[in-house]
Amino acid sequence: MFWAEKRADMETSVVDIFGEPRKDDPDRQTRKVTALFKSIHHGRYVGGDADTRFFILGLAPNAARISVRFWQVTTVGELAGHIVRHFEDIRIVHRGKQPEYLPLFRLLASTAVQGKEKNIPPNLAGDTLRAILEGCSYPRTLLTASVQRCRAEREITYPRAALIKGCLNRATRYSNPDQKEELTVSLDPDNTNPGYHLGRLFAVLEKIQEEANPGINATIRDRYYGSVSSTPVAVFPTLIKLSK
Template sequence: NHLLRKGSSQRLQVGDSSTVFWAEKRADMETSVVDIFGEPKKDDPDRQTRKVTALFKSIHHGRYVGGDADTRFFILGLAPNAARISVRFWQVTTVGELAGHIVRHFEDIRIVHGGRQPEYLPLFRLLASTAVQGKADNIPPNLAGDTLSAILEGRPYPLTLVAAAVQRCRAEREITYPRAALIKGCLNRATRYSNPDQKEELTVSLDPDNTNPGYRLGRL
């Protein structure tokens, strides 16, 4: 109840899912996760960017170098179920491992974008881009919880995520920044996990020097 209270800095609400975070001892990550994945606050719109930037700086040679790297960290995903709540996912990790997974997520969805677009897309913006009219109420059931769980555990994004992004592109005849980022991230993760020896991945921007026939046909 304490973690789920109104205004809790350790609770993230996306779609129909509520996720709470805590560590075995006080750690900045307990509240940073909400700032990183939540919508930027109107009175401090750059807060999310600062948090993500700081997290990137804390990763050197693929490892988190903070003093609390080995601190155990707990994540509980909850969803409404009639008059009760149900556990959607449960994860026990460490601050260091979680930091690595979050950084990997932002690297996977990173793609060229307009100057006025945010550098790091909040989770809600990504999910809302797959929903009809971009409304939170229209985010497909279970998609929010499944996507957040995949990010925090470092697993491939759910297949329903890329399917929803492609469907909205077709329906609205527009490939938006969030949808393009999602599709890129989903394809790269799927390739990486199905074929670990595959080194070639979709890049952040157009590669005019790529002579692969498939790549050139795609550009056409």
């Protein structure tokens, strides 16, 4: 539940920002988030509501009672900044037909078995929303669930990649404020980190194998990823030789 101390656009915008796009207006969410980005990047919140107090009450069912998960008193301007930070943290390159800003439900569903709401891990939704609203690290369970789904389904989807990027960047940012390097939205050709270069090389080698053997069941990712991560100097010479 949420409300402002006086009428403010944020009261209605929050629903569009976090909710699934409406079928009769699929671009509504994108417009709302884009407007929020523009207002923050210009150093103010559109509408002059920046200092208006905003109240957020997180509730959860508990047997026959309702329990309070969290209570937050903030301002419209501060809340807008935290929401924009969230979308910046999970922003990652994607295909043209996919949404620019992923709704919260779609992010959470990507961590669940078969993508079903009932399979979303308990407490994950509340903990994730609280992290977004307070501007703190995402719950560790969110990263774990995303990685586990990638391993189980052997597919790294757009929402999962976005979550993994966001979780790692926030964990680094808040645990080590002096750390400047973060995962970027897309490929960083100027990154000189040896691990980053080896990751790019490994992707190229796997692509070579897939091109040479269409429909292959198990690639070098399935067989060598663990050893490549731990002892790259022993494995990469073999992989390069095999690629030829």
